[in-house]
Amino acid sequence: MRMNRKAALAAGASMGVAFVVACSDSATGPDKASDLGKVNLAAAGSPATATPVPSEFRVCKDGNTSGMFVVSTTPAGAGYGSNHTALSTVTIQPGTCVVVAEDDAPSGSGSNVTVEESPATNLTGVAGVRVSTTSGISTIANPTNPFTDFINSIHGVRLTFTNEAVSSGCTFTQGYYKNHESYVQQILGPNGTLNIGTLASPFLLTAAQIDANLETPPKKGDAFYILTHQLITAELNILGGGSAPAAVQQAIADANALLADQVITAAERDQAIALSAILDDYNNGLTGPGHCG
Numbered sequence: 001m002r003m004n005r006k007a008a009l010a011a012g013a014s015m016g017v018a019f020v021v022a023c024s025d026s027a028t029g030p031d032k033a034s035d036l037g038k039v040n041l042a043a044a045g046s047p048a049t050a051t052p053v054p055s056e057f058r059v060c061k062d063g064n065t066s067g068m069f070v071v072s073t074t075p076a077g078a079g080y081g082s083n084h085t086a087l088s089t090v091t092i093q094p095g096t097c098v099v100v101a102e103d104d105a106p107s108g109s110g111s112n113v114t115v116e117e118s119p120a121t122n123l124t125g126v127a128g129v130r131v132s133t134t135s136g137i138s139t140i141a142n143p144t145n146p147f148t149d150f151i152n153s154i155h156g157v158r159l160t161f162t163n164e165a166v167s168s169g170c171t172f173t174q175g176y177y178k179n180h181e182s183y184v185q186q187i188l189g190p191n192g193t194l195n196i197g198t199l200a201s202p203f204l205l206t207a208a209q210i211d212a213n214l215e216t217p218p219k220k221g222d223a224f225y226i227l228t229h230q231l232i233t234a235e236l237n238i239l240g241g242g243s244a245p246a247a248v249q250q251a252i253a254d255a256n257a258l259l260a261d262q263v264i265t266a267a268e269r270d271q272a273i274a275l276s277a278i279l280d281d282y283n284n285g286l287t288g289p290g291h292c293g
Contacts, residue, residue, distance in 0.1 A: 044071075044085040048097040052131035052158040055081075055104045057113045057151050059090075060097035063124065063163040064180065067092055070118050071100045073111045076150055081105030086113070097158070103151050110152030117145050117161050124182045128159040170292035171237040173283050174229045178214040181207050187239045194235055196228070198260045205232070223264040223272040230279035231255045237282070243289050244282065251278040 048058045061067055073086045086101040103111040117123060126147065128140035133154045140149075140157075149157045164183035177184055185207040188194060193204035205213065210232055218225035234252055238244050244252070255275045258264070264272045278287075285291025 043083075044087045044099055044101050045090070046099045048099050050097055050158060050160065052129050052137060052156045054131055054133050054156040055083075055102055055151060055153050056099050056156050057101040057111075057115070057149070058097050058156070058158040059092060059100050059115055060158060060160040061092040061094050061163070062160055063094055063122075063165075064183065065122060065163045065165040066094060067117045067121075067123075067161055067163055068119070069100065069161075070116045070146075072114045073101050073103075076110045076112045076152075077105075078109040079105070080111060081109060081152060084111060086111070092161075094163075101151065103153075105152040107152070107154055110150055110155070112148055112150055113157070114146055114148040115159060116147075117163075120145050120163075122163045122165045122186070123161060124164050124186055125162045126159060127162075128157065131156045131158075169241055169243055169289045171242045171283050171285055171288060171290070172233070172240075172292050174214050174233040176292075177233055177236055178211060181211045184210055184236060187236055194232065194239075196231065196235075196259060197256055197262070203262065210236075223269045223276075224259075224262075227255055227264065227272040227276045228259065230276040230283060231259070233283045234279045245288055247278060248282045248288060251275050251282075255279065 048056070050058070050060050052058060059069055068089060068091045070089055071087045073080075073084070081104040083102060083104045085103075087098075090098055090100060092098050100115060101111060101113045105111070123145060126143045126145055128143040128147070128149075129137050130140060130149070131137045140159075143159060145161070147159060151157055162182055164180060164186050185192075188207055193206055194210060195204055197203050213225070213228055213232060216225055218229070231252065234244070234248065238252075255272075258268055258272060258275070282288045
């Protein structure tokens with residue numbers, strides 16, 4: 001008798017320039033930052049949220065490593081506003097945002113701001129949005145590194161840089177990979193997949209499918225997901241540079257053999273739980289090279 005219904009693992013599937021000096025929305029937009037309802041302008045260097053704000057160029061950092069950014073500004077149109085400030089360089093930690101330039105110039109004036117991450121080590125992506133007091137928030141299409149855009153009292157920008165450093169021999173848990181799909185994609189490569197099962201009966205998982213599997217909770221102690229969560233995590237740790245003791249390598253081989261038909265039967269449950277425990281210890285750093293922290 002089967003303990004679980006057959007479950008499929010695949011559960012889911014140089015410079016960008018935007019100079020906007022000639023602000024056509026000046027007829028309806030404010031001519032100074034105070035009209036925006038801002039009590040105090042955030043000067044360059046101030047910590048910030050990811051929400052874009054007119055007059056500010058915000059840079060946010062995502063991923064698992066900090067980044068150093070070089071910032072430069074040039075006056076646009078009639079020139080800088082009275083509260084123009086800008087950084088020259090700044091290091092931004094993961095999960096934080098910083099105002100790198102600010103300019104409260106009225107329509108037709110402002111700053112062209114160039115931001116470059118240098119060195120762009122393990123940079124996996126740049127995303128951005130613009131905000132306008134007249135048209136709201138819009139997505140920047142394919143921003144590059146470096147990237148140049150315009151700010152004044154009517155316009156603001158927020159860029160997010162994602163850097164995922166490959167582990168240096170240590171291991172991550174399933175929770176880390178579940179929340180860092182871009183790092184999983186980096187490990188697998190642009191068109192890469194993770195092979196689960198046996199050579200005779202393999203099935204391939206993309207980064208999106210891995211994320212979908214890890215996001216699926218093992219309801220009522222479902223041994224299929226308990227085992228696949230730890231197996232996928234262990235295989236990613238090894239692909240990312242983590243060394244694995246012989247006992248862990250054997251557990252991976254046994255788990256792949258057990259999952260060859262993508263089913264864990266009632267008779268196989270105890271073995272699946274025992275193998276997942278070995279892999280869980282490895283992924284958490286209790287055995288092997290240790291956790292990345």
